[in-house]
Amino acid sequence: MKLLEERIKKDGVVKAGNVLKVDSFLNHQIDIKLMNEIGKEFKRIFSDVEVTKILTVEASGIAIAAIVAQYFDVPVVFAKKSQSINLDGSIYSTKIESFTHKRVYDVIVSKKYLSPEDKVLVVDDFLANGCAADGLIDIINESGATLQGVGIIIEKGFQDGGKRLRERGVRVESLAIVDAMDDKTGEITFRHQS
Numbered sequence: 001m002k003l004l005e006e007r008i009k010k011d012g013v014v015k016a017g018n019v020l021k022v023d024s025f026l027n028h029q030i031d032i033k034l035m036n037e038i039g040k041e042f043k044r045i046f047s048d049v050e051v052t053k054i055l056t057v058e059a060s061g062i063a064i065a066a067i068v069a070q071y072f073d074v075p076v077v078f079a080k081k082s083q084s085i086n087l088d089g090s091i092y093s094t095k096i097e098s099f100t101h102k103r104v105y106d107v108i109v110s111k112k113y114l115s116p117e118d119k120v121l122v123v124d125d126f127l128a129n130g131c132a133a134d135g136l137i138d139i140i141n142e143s144g145a146t147l148q149g150v151g152i153i154i155e156k157g158f159q160d161g162g163k164r165l166r167e168r169g170v171r172v173e174s175l176a177i178v179d180a181m182d183d184k185t186g187e188i189t190f191r192h193q194s
């Protein structure tokens, strides 16, 4: 997505440790105009599949998924980071290792909000090693719902999450794929999808 790549080039900041900061338009301050274009683009890309729920993980995924969901006219469900354990069997749960915080979270979704009839699109801001996506897919599998695809705003193509998911047969659609980035020069290069 050209508009997104241009914005990443203009405002993205490359940090040590393979972290791309996009706080000025995506992860702290949010550019709603850009987010609406992103929502429209996901709707265009996934127009061939039925979607009944959008699933993401808190915190940064929520605002993004909420805007994207307007174009699909479906609810957003976000997996919550939780300390509580599944005592009464009313929740689906899994573990997600945070790429940016380097710790493992238990995440949960209430069984009320995901069922075998659901057709789910996973949406997230970044795809790095794929832990967040793996965890959300675990929850979808546990619920018996159907995974229709994974929509990612920025995939870091030099990390292996995207490759692993695609090898498993998961449909992953990323609006921008960063092929390389350099924290010394700040240079960011993109992979162009055919």
Ligand code: 5GP
Binding pocket: 018, 019, 020, 021, 022, 027, 060, 097, 098, 099, 100, 124, 125, 126, 127, 128, 129, 130, 131, 132, 133, 161
């Ligand atoms: P993964 O689970 O694929 O390793 O990482 C994806 C999650 O980590 C995303 O939900 C995102 O919040 C965070 N993340 C991964 N890489 C980056 C990055 O370069 N920049 C930012 N801002 N977040 C990232």
